[in-house]
Amino acid sequence: MNEVAAFFHSSLSCAGSDVIASRLQGFVADTVAHIGIAGILTSLVIFRDWPIRLFWAGFLAIIAKELAFDLPNAGWTGLVMFDSAWDLASWFLGFFAQWVLLTGRRV
Amino acid sequence: MTRSLPKIRSNASCVNHSAVADETSFSIVHTPRSGIARAIWSGFRFLLRGREKSFVANRVQAEIFARERFRALLRAPFPGVSDREVAEIWAGKLNVSDRTVQNWLAMTTSASITDMTIVGATHGIWQTAAIFVGDDKRDEVMARIGR
Numbered sequence: 001m002n003e004v005a006a007f008f009h010s011s012l013s014c015a016g017s018d019v020i021a022s023r024l025q026g027f028v029a030d031t032v033a034h035i036g037i038a039g040i041l042t043s044l045v046i047f048r049d050w051p052i053r054l055f056w057a058g059f060l061a062i063i064a065k066e067l068a069f070d071l072p073n074a075g076w077t078g079l080v081m082f083d084s085a086w087d088l089a090s091w092f093l094g095f096f097a098q099w100v101l102l103t104g105r106r107v
Numbered sequence: 108m109t110r111s112l113p114k115i116r117s118n119a120s121c122v123n124h125s126a127v128a129d130e131t132s133f134s135i136v137h138t139p140r141s142g143i144a145r146a147i148w149s150g151f152r153f154l155l156r157g158r159e160k161s162f163v164a165n166r167v168q169a170e171i172f173a174r175e176r177f178r179a180l181l182r183a184p185f186p187g188v189s190d191r192e193v194a195e196i197w198a199g200k201l202n203v204s205d206r207t208v209q210n211w212l213a214m215t216t217s218a219s220i221t222d223m224t225i226v227g228a229t230h231g232i233w234q235t236a237a238i239f240v241g242d243d244k245r246d247e248v249m250a251r252i253g254r
Contacts, residue, residue, distance in 0.1 A: 052157050096150050102244065103146035 008069035012083040027083070031090045034062070038094025046102070059091055153246060162253050169252040174214040176239045180226050181212060183238050201225055 011026040041058055044050040066084040074080035185193050194208035201208070201222055210216040218226075227235040240248070 052154060055154065095154070096147055099150040099153070100143060100146045103149070103242070 008065075009073050010070040010080040010083045012079050013070070013074035013077070030083075030087065034087050034090035035094040035097070038091045039098055042095045042098045046098070055095065059088070062087055062091055149244070149247070162249060165252055165254045170217065171214070172248070172252050174211070174217055176241065177218050177223060177226070178212055178214060179238050179241070180223075180230065180235065181208065183230070183234075197226070200229070 006026075011030040012023060038055070038058065041050075041055050045052055045055055066087065070084055071080055181193055181197055182188075182190075185196065188196075190209065190212045191205075194205045194212060197208045198205045203222070207216075211218050211222075230238065243251070
């Protein structure tokens with residue numbers, strides 16, 4: 001599958017390239033990517049006072065991407081709905097992982 | 108050297124010093140530890156409410172906070188040591204009386220910026236910041252010392 005086209009398909013649909021990676025590997029890579037991008041944005045928001053709305057803008061962009069591409073391209077199947085919800089959860093995981101770790105400071 | 112220094116009092120009329128004296132038992136060491144649930148909840152609040160847009164200090168709470176954190180700075184290098192012994196050690200280093208340091212430890216007087224600088228310098232900036240900030244994030248500190 002074309003790499004650009006893969007961006008517009010769920011990793012649990014046909015986007016998983018069997019040649020270079022399994023569908024599970026693609027799914028894990030996508031999950032880590034969502035966590036990583038959210039983590040970078042979270043760092044900028046917390047440590048550089050970037051506006052929090054950038055975090056929400058990223059969240060809305062993922063929703064739009066899922067609704068406009070991943071879900072319709074996969075025929076709104078249950079598995080891809082799960083993948084979309086997982087991607088959204090991963091986005092929050094990127095924020096909360098960092099937030100919770102920062103809360104663990106002790107005197 | 109047994110010279111006792113006068114108590115440092117704020118000139119601000121809004122500062123209730125008796126209220127400060129009532130809070131001497133408060134310690135950052137004994138504040139409730141933040142659990143995962145509390146941290147996640149504070150994260151949601153941060154995402155939904157954002158940062159404080161305006162800030163006006165609560166002088167009483169700010170004074171308590173500053174004294175409490177300075178006390179933590181004094182105690183930090185000597186865990187398990189009594190306040191009297193801690194006072195003796197710091198008095199020698201800061202060239203002030205034992206009584207002065209005891210007052211700081213009891214949170215009945217505020218240290219000067221000079222004393223805070225000296226104590227902070229002995230810790231180093233990272234350790235000083237870690238102790239001074241404690242468990243709290245900036246927003247939590249602002250909420251505590253703001254109106």
